[in-house]
Amino acid sequence: MQNLIEIKNLEHVYTDTDGNEVKALDGVSLDIARGEFVAVIGANGSGKSTLARHLNALLLPTAGKCIVAGMDTADDDNLWNIRQHVGMVFQNPDNQIVAAVVEEDVAFGPENIGVPPQEIRTRVDNALAAVGMTDYAKHAPHLLSGGQKQRVAIAGVLALEPDCIVLDEPTAMLDPRGRSEIVGTVKKLNREKKITVVYITHYMEEAMQADRIIAMEGGRIKMQGTPKEIFACVEELHAMGLETPLAAQAAYDLRQKGVKLPQGIIDDEELTEELCR
Amino acid sequence: MLTDITLGQYYPGNSVIHKLDPRAKIIATLLFIAAIFFADSLLSYGVLALFVAVVIGLSRLPVLMVLRSVKPLWIIIVLTLFIHAFTGEGKDVLYQYSFLRLTTEGIIMGIKMSLRLVFLLLISSILTFTTSPIVLTDGIEALLRPFKCIGVPAHELAMMMTIALRFIPTLIEETDRIIKAQTARGADFDSGSLLQRAKNMLPILVPLFISAFRRADELAIAMEARCYRGGEGRTRMHELAYKAKDFIALAIIILLIAVLAVMRWGLGL
Numbered sequence: 001m002q003n004l005i006e007i008k009n010l011e012h013v014y015t016d017t018d019g020n021e022v023k024a025l026d027g028v029s030l031d032i033a034r035g036e037f038v039a040v041i042g043a044n045g046s047g048k049s050t051l052a053r054h055l056n057a058l059l060l061p062t063a064g065k066c067i068v069a070g071m072d073t074a075d076d077d078n079l080w081n082i083r084q085h086v087g088m089v090f091q092n093p094d095n096q097i098v099a100a101v102v103e104e105d106v107a108f109g110p111e112n113i114g115v116p117p118q119e120i121r122t123r124v125d126n127a128l129a130a131v132g133m134t135d136y137a138k139h140a141p142h143l144l145s146g147g148q149k150q151r152v153a154i155a156g157v158l159a160l161e162p163d164c165i166v167l168d169e170p171t172a173m174l175d176p177r178g179r180s181e182i183v184g185t186v187k188k189l190n191r192e193k194k195i196t197v198v199y200i201t202h203y204m205e206e207a208m209q210a211d212r213i214i215a216m217e218g219g220r221i222k223m224q225g226t227p228k229e230i231f232a233c234v235e236e237l238h239a240m241g242l243e244t245p246l247a248a249q250a251a252y253d254l255r256q257k258g259v260k261l262p263q264g265i266i267d268d269e270e271l272t273e274e275l276c277r
Numbered sequence: 278m279l280t281d282i283t284l285g286q287y288y289p290g291n292s293v294i295h296k297l298d299p300r301a302k303i304i305a306t307l308l309f310i311a312a313i314f315f316a317d318s319l320l321s322y323g324v325l326a327l328f329v330a331v332v333i334g335l336s337r338l339p340v341l342m343v344l345r346s347v348k349p350l351w352i353i354i355v356l357t358l359f360i361h362a363f364t365g366e367g368k369d370v371l372y373q374y375s376f377l378r379l380t381t382e383g384i385i386m387g388i389k390m391s392l393r394l395v396f397l398l399l400i401s402s403i404l405t406f407t408t409s410p411i412v413l414t415d416g417i418e419a420l421l422r423p424f425k426c427i428g429v430p431a432h433e434l435a436m437m438m439t440i441a442l443r444f445i446p447t448l449i450e451e452t453d454r455i456i457k458a459q460t461a462r463g464a465d466f467d468s469g470s471l472l473q474r475a476k477n478m479l480p481i482l483v484p485l486f487i488s489a490f491r492r493a494d495e496l497a498i499a500m501e502a503r504c505y506r507g508g509e510g511r512t513r514m515h516e517l518a519y520k521a522k523d524f525i526a527l528a529i530i531i532l533l534i535a536v537l538a539v540m541r542w543g544l545g546l
Contacts, residue, residue: 056502080504088502095492096499100287100410100443107514109503120514138289142446156503 004164004196005032005055005086009064012050012219024050026219027064034163037190037197039207039227042216043241048200051216052168055198056086069163084113087157089167093149093174094142102144102152103128103137109160120159127158130193131185147178151185158189164196165189171203183209204231204245208266215240231266247271286446288406293522294336295407299416301523306404308530313393315537319385322392324540328533329399336407346402347395354391361387410442412515419517432508444492451488455481 012025024047032038042048053059054066057073069085071078087109090096099105103124110120128134131151141149150170157165167186171179183206190197199210207213213230215223217240223230231237231248238244244252251265251274265271289295294302309328316322333343347354365383372379405413418435425431456466459480466477 058498058502080506083502083504088499090495090499090502092492092495094447095495098443098496098500098503099439101289104409104514108500108505111512111514112504112506114510114512117512117514117516120512124514140287140446141443142450160504 002034003031004034004036004069005030005198006067007031007051007054007065008067010051010054010061010066011063012047012054012059013062024219025054028216028219028221030214030221032164032196032198034196035190035194037187037209037211038199038214039210039212040198040200040214040216041202041204041207041242042222043202046216046240047219048216049168050219052088052166052198052200055164055166056088057082058088080113084160085162086164086166087160087162089150089153089157089165089170091169091172093146093153096153097141097149097156100140102133102139102141105141105152106155106159109156113160123159123161124155127155130158130189131155145178146174147181150174150178150182154182154185154189158195162195164198166198166200168200169202170199171201171206179203179206202242204243208245215242227266228264232263286405287409288338288342289409290337290407292335292337292407294332294403296522297407297526298517298519298523299408299412300419300517301519301526302404302408303413303416303420305526305530306400308527308534309400310397312530312534312537313396315534315541316389316393317541319389321537321540322389324533324536325396326392329396332400332403336403338403338406343399343402343406346406347398350394350398354394357394358387358391361390410439414438414442415513415515415517432511436508440496444489447492448485448489452481452485455484 007028007030010025010028010030011023013021013023016022026047028047028051030051040048040051050059054061054073055068057066057068057079060074066073068082071082071085073079073082097105098108106124106127107120110123115123124137125134128137131154133148133151133155136144136148136152141152144152154165154167154170165186167182170186171182174182186197186199187209189195197210199206201207208227208231210227212224213227214221215230215237222240223233223236231244234244234248234252243249245266247268247270248266251261251271255261261274265274297305313325316325333340336343362383363377363379365378365380365386367378367380367382369381370378371381371384408416414435417438418431421429421431421434460466464477464480466474466481468474469477
């Protein structure tokens with residue numbers, strides 16, 4: 001598989017309000033393959049949002065390189081091209097919807113890059129269908145639920161036909177139902193449309209859906225691997241201030257109490273099966 | 278209580294009025310507002326009222342919803358009525374108290390002036406009810422574009438308006454929430470002198486402004502992430518194109534003005 005995103009020794013330093021220099025990213029190297037579903041976890045201030053914002057050149061590296069689809073994000077000429085390749089969905093669904101009608105908001109991206117009107121129509125219809133919001137095309141965004149708004153935001157990014165979608169804690173402001181709507185939608189886009197997904201979250205149940213998990217701490221990548229590998233490291237995760245999925249936690253606690261359970265239990269079904277054995 | 282403000286809220290529909298070109302609708306609205314000032318006799322006000330009623334009928338909007346758009350300005354309308362009623366020049370004095378004279382002529386004048394305001398509000402609400410905000414701003418942008426050469430930032434104005442319209446309901450909801458939160462903390466917004474009450478609004482305004490700035494910041498980043506870079510090279514999903522019905526609508530408005538002008542100066546009605 002070809003790498004869509006290549007990050008080499010990425011550093012990012014910014015000056016905070018007190019005038020101190022803060023190193024948000026400290027030597028991050030990471031390759032993301034086309035079609036991969038990567039989850040990024042980490043405590044607050046671990047640099048995961050800063051990393052995400054480098055992927056479509058909203059932030060530029062202080063040192064190191066960030067190459068997206070063969071283009072260096074530090075090169076100004078690539079800026080708009082990169083942003084068409086990598087779309088971004090943010091935490092607050094309210095603050096990323098520009099227009100007062102759903103379909104017109106979805107059309108905002110393609111309009112910006114000068115797509116002909118007829119093609120915009122097709123793109124908007126396809127994007128809304130992909131997130132299951134076709135019935136709401138003519139609705140006002142402020143009347144939708146949080147999950148629906150966030151799906152509109154995803155459609156708005158899809159209309160730009162990106163190779164990759166970066167989601168920066170898209171479910172942090174949603175209720176459980178909205179959360180499962182979003183995770184389901186993202187997973188479907190990844191499986192069916194082969195869109196590369198970088199999914200930043202602090203919900204471990206959501207991270208479990210990914211092909212690979214990156215755990216960050218203090219601006220560095222602390223661990224990475226499949227969900228099974230990561231959630232087997234209960235102690236390390238706790239040390240990083242992160243939780244573990246309920247099943248993994250329960251399995252760990254039971255093992256500590258002397259119950260014989262194999263490693264690598266992360267979801268409820270596996271745990272039930274092992275316990276009933 | 279704050280959610281009562283309906284101005285600037287699109288009501289989706291498929292009526293003739295909905296389907297008119299926004300440029301035609303804006304010009305027609307402006308012409309209608311001019312027409313209001315051509316009306317003088319009560320009969321011509323009747324013509325205006327009939328016209329507004331027909332437009333509401335054609336737009337198939339819920340009548341009550343359209344009428345409710347007058348509510349936010351009812352104080353001004355009632356005040357207009359009273360000021361004219363009590364200060365009008367007239368011989369038929371019904372009641373006098375020092376310099377205040379209630380005259381029949383004054384009352385009629387007051388009713389006319391209030392009606393002008395009501396018509397103005399109704400017709401501009403119909404414009405915003407039947408035109409989605411983006412289409413409306415598209416219309417304004419298209420109408421302003423010829424003035425770009427003299428430095429009118431047509432696209433920027435249109436974008437500002439789109440965003441303002443999009444965030445009005447959001448900010449109203451937020452204001453409601455802040456009021457409730459401050460009330461729960463013991464804030465009192467309903468008593469005290471006018472000055473005191475104005476001061477009491479501060480705990481609402483400060484958080485509201487902070488949040489609005491934060492929203493603006495996040496929105497700007499989100500827009501940039503979606504490749505927004507100003508009006509250059511931008512296309513539209515809905516391209517504007519005049520159709521026969523737009524010309525008919527404009528012709529009808531011009532006819533209305535002509536009728537009112539003839540009534541006033543030609544027939545003296």
